[in-house]
Amino acid sequence: MTMSNQGGGRRRPPTIHDVAREAGVSRGTVSRVLNGGHYVSPAAQEAVNAAIRKTGYVVNRHARSLITGRSDSVGFLLTEPQEKFFEDPNFNVLLRGCTQALAAHDIPLLLMIAGTEDERRRISRYITAGHVDGVLLVSSHSGDPVAAELRDAGVPLVACGKPIGQASKVSYVAADDRDGARDMVRHLLSLGRRRIGMITGPLDTPGGVERLAGYREVLGESGVEVDERLIVTGDYSRAGGEAGAAELLSRVPGLDALFVASDLMAQGALSALQRAGRRVPEDVAVGGFDDSPAATATSPALTTIRQPWDRISAEMVRVLLAQIGGEDPSAVILPTELVKRESA
Amino acid sequence: MTMSNQGGGRRRPPTIHDVAREAGVSRGTVSRVLNGGHYVSPAAQEAVNAAIRKTGYVVNRHARSLITGRSDSVGFLLTEPQEKFFEDPNFNVLLRGCTQALAAHDIPLLLMIAGTEDERRRISRYITAGHVDGVLLVSSHSGDPVAAELRDAGVPLVACGKPIGQASKVSYVAADDRDGARDMVRHLLSLGRRRIGMITGPLDTPGGVERLAGYREVLGESGVEVDERLIVTGDYSRAGGEAGAAELLSRVPGLDALFVASDLMAQGALSALQRAGRRVPEDVAVGGFDDSPAATATSPALTTIRQPWDRISAEMVRVLLAQIGGEDPSAVILPTELVKRESA
DNA sequence: TTCTCTACTGTGAACGCTCACAGAAGCATG
DNA sequence: CATGCTTCTGTGAGCGTTCACAGTAGAGAA
Numbered sequence: 001m002t003m004s005n006q007g008g009g010r011r012r013p014p015t016i017h018d019v020a021r022e023a024g025v026s027r028g029t030v031s032r033v034l035n036g037g038h039y040v041s042p043a044a045q046e047a048v049n050a051a052i053r054k055t056g057y058v059v060n061r062h063a064r065s066l067i068t069g070r071s072d073s074v075g076f077l078l079t080e081p082q083e084k085f086f087e088d089p090n091f092n093v094l095l096r097g098c099t100q101a102l103a104a105h106d107i108p109l110l111l112m113i114a115g116t117e118d119e120r121r122r123i124s125r126y127i128t129a130g131h132v133d134g135v136l137l138v139s140s141h142s143g144d145p146v147a148a149e150l151r152d153a154g155v156p157l158v159a160c161g162k163p164i165g166q167a168s169k170v171s172y173v174a175a176d177d178r179d180g181a182r183d184m185v186r187h188l189l190s191l192g193r194r195r196i197g198m199i200t201g202p203l204d205t206p207g208g209v210e211r212l213a214g215y216r217e218v219l220g221e222s223g224v225e226v227d228e229r230l231i232v233t234g235d236y237s238r239a240g241g242e243a244g245a246a247e248l249l250s251r252v253p254g255l256d257a258l259f260v261a262s263d264l265m266a267q268g269a270l271s272a273l274q275r276a277g278r279r280v281p282e283d284v285a286v287g288g289f290d291d292s293p294a295a296t297a298t299s300p301a302l303t304t305i306r307q308p309w310d311r312i313s314a315e316m317v318r319v320l321l322a323q324i325g326g327e328d329p330s331a332v333i334l335p336t337e338l339v340k341r342e343s344a
Numbered sequence: 345m346t347m348s349n350q351g352g353g354r355r356r357p358p359t360i361h362d363v364a365r366e367a368g369v370s371r372g373t374v375s376r377v378l379n380g381g382h383y384v385s386p387a388a389q390e391a392v393n394a395a396i397r398k399t400g401y402v403v404n405r406h407a408r409s410l411i412t413g414r415s416d417s418v419g420f421l422l423t424e425p426q427e428k429f430f431e432d433p434n435f436n437v438l439l440r441g442c443t444q445a446l447a448a449h450d451i452p453l454l455l456m457i458a459g460t461e462d463e464r465r466r467i468s469r470y471i472t473a474g475h476v477d478g479v480l481l482v483s484s485h486s487g488d489p490v491a492a493e494l495r496d497a498g499v500p501l502v503a504c505g506k507p508i509g510q511a512s513k514v515s516y517v518a519a520d521d522r523d524g525a526r527d528m529v530r531h532l533l534s535l536g537r538r539r540i541g542m543i544t545g546p547l548d549t550p551g552g553v554e555r556l557a558g559y560r561e562v563l564g565e566s567g568v569e570v571d572e573r574l575i576v577t578g579d580y581s582r583a584g585g586e587a588g589a590a591e592l593l594s595r596v597p598g599l600d601a602l603f604v605a606s607d608l609m610a611q612g613a614l615s616a617l618q619r620a621g622r623r624v625p626e627d628v629a630v631g632g633f634d635d636s637p638a639a640t641a642t643s644p645a646l647t648t649i650r651q652p653w654d655r656i657s658a659e660m661v662r663v664l665l666a667q668i669g670g671e672d673p674s675a676v677i678l679p680t681e682l683v684k685r686e687s688a
Numbered sequence: 689t690t691c692t693c694t695a696c697t698g699t700g701a702a703c704g705c706t707c708a709c710a711g712a713a714g715c716a717t718g
Numbered sequence: 719c720a721t722g723c724t725t726c727t728g729t730g731a732g733c734g735t736t737c738a739c740a741g742t743a744g745a746g747a748a
Contacts, residue, residue, distance in 0.1 A: 013474065015704055026728045031706060039726055058473035062409040063704035067733045071406070076455070092436065099457050103466065108454045108475070111420070113443050122447065129402035130357060131452070238641050271643060297582050299615060359734055370698045375736060383696055407734035411703045 014055040023051035034059060074102060074320060075132040077112045077123065079139035079146055088236070088264055089292050090309065091138065094160065097313025098136055105321065109136075120146060128153045134320045136160070156323040158316045162206040162331070171329040173315045177207050180305040180336030181214025184259055184287045187303070187338055189222055193257035193285055196224075199234040199244035199269060201261040208233075211261045211289065230255060234265050241265025245272035256284060257344065263288040263295045266302055270343070285344035300342030308334050358399040367395035378403060418446060418664060419476040421456045421467065423483035423490055432580070432608060433636050434653065435482065438504060441657025442480055449665065453480075464490060472497045478664045480504070500667040502660045506550040506675070515673040517659040521551050524649040524680035525558025528603055528631040531647070531682055533566055537601035537629055540568075543578040543588035543613060545605040552577075555605045555633060574599060578609050585609025589616035600628060601688065607632040607639045610646055614687070629688035635681075644686030652678050 020030045025044050032040050033048040040048075051057070065071050076098055078091070099109050110132055114120040124146055127135060134156035137147055150157050151170055159172040188196050198215050201208030212231070219226050229251045234240040241260055245268065248255060258273075260266040266288035270280060278284045280300055288295060291306035315332045323329060364374045369388050376384050377392040384392075395401070409415050420442055422435070443453050454476055458464040468490055471479060478500035481491060494501050495514055503516040532540050542559050545552030556575070563570050573595045578584040585604055589612065592599060602617075604610040610632035614624060622628045624644055632639060635650035659676045667673060 016706095017704080027705080028707090028728060029726085032727090035706085039724095041726060044727080058469065060410070060704050061475060062406045062415070063733090064706070065406040065733095066404070066410055066704080066735085067706045069733085073454075089433075095455070096457055099455055100459075100463075103463065106466075108456075108470075110417075110452045111439070111443055111455045112452075113440055115444075119444075119447065122450075125402065126452075131405060268641075275643070297612075299619075360736095361734080371735080372698060372737090373696085376697090379736085385696060388697080404734050407703090408736070409703095410705085410734080411736045413703085 013060075014057045015060070016057070018055055019048065019051045019057045022055055023047040069130070070133050070324075071131055072106075073108045073110055073132050074324075075110045075112050075123075075127055075135045077114065077127075077135050077137050077139075077146065079114045079120070079137070079144055081115070089294060090290055090307070093293070093309040094138065094313050097310050098317055101314045101317035105317075107321075114146065124149055127155055134158070134324045136316050136320060156320060157329075158320040158323065160312065160316060169329040171319050171323060171331065173312050173319060173332045173334070174206075175307040175312065175336050176333050177210035177336075178214040178217075180289065180307075180338075181211040181259070181261075182218045183336065183338045184289070184305050185215050185218040186222075187340070188257045188259060188285055188287055188344060189218070189224070191257070191281075191285055191344065194224055195227070195230065195252060195255045196257040196259060197230040197232070197245075197248040197252065197255045199232050199241060199248070199258065199260045199265055201234060201236050203233055208261065215259060227252070234261060236262045236265060238264050238268040241268030242272045243268070245269035246276070249273070249276050249278075258284055258286045259289075260286065261289050263290040263292040263302055263304055266304070266343075267294060267298055270298055270302075281342065281344050287344045291339050295339075296341070298343070303341045303344040304339050306337040306339045308336070357404075358401045359404070360401070362399055363392065363395045363401045366399055367391040413474070414477050414668075415475055416450075417452045417454055417476050418668075419454045419456050419467075419471055419479045421458065421471075421479050421481050421483075421490065423458045423464070423481070423488055425459070433638060434634055434651070437637070437653040438482065438657050441654050442661055445658045445661035449661075451665075458490065468493055471499055478502070478668045480660050480664060500664060501673075502664040502667065504656065504660060513673040515663050515667060515675065517656050517663060517676045517678070518550070519651040519656065519680050520677050521554035521680075522558040522561070524633065524651075524682075525555040525603070525605075526562045527680065527682045528633070528649050529559050529562040530566075531684070532601045532603060532629055532631055532688060533562070533568070535601070535625075535629055535688065538568055539571070539574065539596060539599045540601040540603060541574040541576070541589075541592040541596065541599045543576055543585060543592070543602065543604045543609055545578060545580055547577055552605065559603060571596070578605060580606045580609060582608050582612040585612030586616045587612070589613035590620070593617070593620050593622075602628055602630045603633075604630065605633050607634040607636040607646055607648055610648070610687075611638060611642055614642055614646075625686065625688050631688045635683050639683075639685070642687070647685045647688035648683050650681040650683045652680070 016027050016030050020027045025048060029040060029044050030048050033045055037045055061072060076095065102109050112123045114123050127150060135150060137157055137159045147159065147163055147170060157170055159170055161174045162172050163170050185196065200212045203209055216226055230248065232244045232247050234244045245258060258269055260269050266286055269286060273280055273284055280286050288302045288304035291304045295302040295304050311334050319330055319332060360371050360374050364371045369392060373384060373388050374392050377389055381389055405416060420439065446453050456467045458467050471494060479494060481501055481503045491503065491507060491514060501514055503514055505518045506516050507514050529540065544556045547553055560570055576588045576591050578588045589602065602613055604613050610630060613630060617624055617628055624630050632646045632648035635648045639646040639648050655678050663674055663676060
């Protein structure tokens with residue numbers, strides 16, 4: 001309806017002053033309406049809202065930030081090697097989840113990708129300079145120097161996955177890796193499989209360690225002897241899964257199941273098994289981990305452990321905002337879920 | 345070496361004033377050094393730089409933006425349906441490329457994902473309010489209402505891929521789809537194939553149309569009659585590729601090659617061919633499009649047309665910054681390249 | 689000398705907002 | 719009637735920059 005912003009040329013946008021004049025109140029009152037509306041009479045409230053609608057006013061975030069010292073934005077920092085970023089759809093799920101959760105608070109997300117050492121320094125400087133209020137950190141190899149640096153600088157920080165080696169307080173949100181692994185191994189056992197191979201994640205990551213621990217625990221509890229030849233260390237990459245499965249097949253040709261610590265590796269493992277003439281699940285049952293979008297695209301479709309990415313991203317944002325608001329760091333562990341499909 | 349920022353508590357960061365005092369010059373001089381250093385004596389230049397290093401000064405972007413009216417940030421806007429975002433690694437390549445190119449200019453990238461109508465409105469409002477200086481737009485179905493809206497609001501905008509239906513000026517950067525398609529079909533012909541099927545992209549996208557046009561052109565030029573039964577329309581999804589290949593096989597069992605308009609669809613097509621007992625490339629040669637990271641992960645590895653994503657992202661950023669700087673919209677078409685692997 | 693030009697520097701005045709404060713009005717309490 | 723408390727409102731100051739302008743100094747030209 002309003003004609004005020006048409007006609008091609010960009011004109012000076014309305015300020016809080018314009019709104020105040022329009023509503024017949026002062027700047028202060030408009031500001032109070034904008035920030036929660038406490039101590040404002042209903043009449044003023046209404047007049048201001050009407051004026052805002054009429055003028056098409058949108059707050060100038062720079063002016064606000066200048067005085068509040070907050071930027072009302074957060075960084076999403078990725079310190080993964082870039083191939084991971086390209087290959088692993090979980091990042092996309094997480095990224096979208098965080099973007100959405102932040103959008104609900106009207107907080108923009110700044111994407112920061114630290115591949116090289118140079119980039120790391122630049123980003124670290126950017127963050128510690130206060131250009132973002134907090135950081136969502138994604139990095140599997142989480143003895144991360146950036147994390148320590150930011151924490152020491154007092155920047156609110158939430159990691160995805162449990163950081164290792166950080167003696168002190170860093171907030172994190174993670175799925176219950178060990179419990180998920182236990183579920184999967186129990187499932188494979190329930191199918192009558194006993195020679196269950198495992199391709200782990202990198203053992204310098206908590207996820208890698210925990211999933212392997214779950215595997216060992218359940219086998220132990222079930223009285224199945226753990227054959228160390230059945231365990232091979234992977235790297236969460238598709239190629240790694242392929243190589244791992246090939247290696248296991250050569251070591252123990254008679255294995256009847258495979259627990260692979262990520263769906264991406266499981267895809268590689270499926271290729272290797274198929275190339276070796278094994279039928280899945282008849283000869284070898286295969287269980288993955290993640291429930292990534294690709295899990296339904298393989299044939300056979302992948303039985304896997306679902307990581308609740310939507311909840312993970314939502315919790316990361318919640319914890320980060322709480323921390324920005326002054327609360328202490330905290331850890332959140334979310335339950336996983338066994339998703340049965342065709343491969344096991 | 346400097347102790348000034350240690351000790352846990354965050355202290356007030358140094359301002360341009362502190363630097364000026366330290367260097368024994370005025371705010372204005374420091375500001376000039378910060379912004380290009382014209383009309384500053386070498387001595388002052390040096391003193392200011394030393395003071396900046398000593399104090400650890402970083403410019404307050406909010407204060408700067410408040411007065412310049414620029415935000416010195418740009419938005420990366422995704423209006424794709426979210427499954428695409430999850431599935432297609434090309435987005436990640438593009439996203440990383442843009443992030444890097446912008447980082448070189450010290451410009452942060454704000455990620456905006458418009459899935460729902462609500463999100464679209466919120467984002468559009470955010471952008472037209474001037475919170476970003478310009479927008480990098482990714483949306484294959486590019487009769488996009490957001491694009492038109494932003495263009496009308498005078499927001500600098502660069503699309504990835506040629507927008508259709510936009511009568512007037514929207515900058516874009518795209519690969520030469522038609523030429524790429526021509527290369528691939530020529531290659532398939534050179535292998536002696538004559539019954540070449542095609543799975544196209546969506547025909548409401550310029551890429552989809554252009555790649556099909558290239559296919560038709562080369563066949564025409566080579567005197568091979570175009571059999572319409574050999575053409576099926578896809579949707580750039582893996583499942584679409586699978587269905588498309590199955591359909592083509594049922595229509596023309598004797599086809600000896602397949603040109604698939606995206607690598608993701610080509611992956612699906614490979615599955616379908618394999619399921620149908622066809623050997624690739626012996627029975628059916630398969631050519632993809634994109635050279636996505638997954639192209640080397642299939643077996644056989646995919647012969648494809650490489651889209652120069654790194655150059656595309658770099659050009660998008662270059663064109664956007666130029667436009668923010670006041671230049672007119674422009675279009676950039678980049679050459680593709682045939683990458684021969686195993687599948688054709 | 690005097691004037692002009694160039695290279696450089698300092699100084700107020702914004703930019704649009706929030707915050708602390710002062711004060712007004714209404715109402716209950718001493 | 720004074721006093722206090724609560725609810726609401728307006729005002730001035732100031733956040734840290736950039737920008738326009740004024741001004742200085744030195745070099746060269748008339």
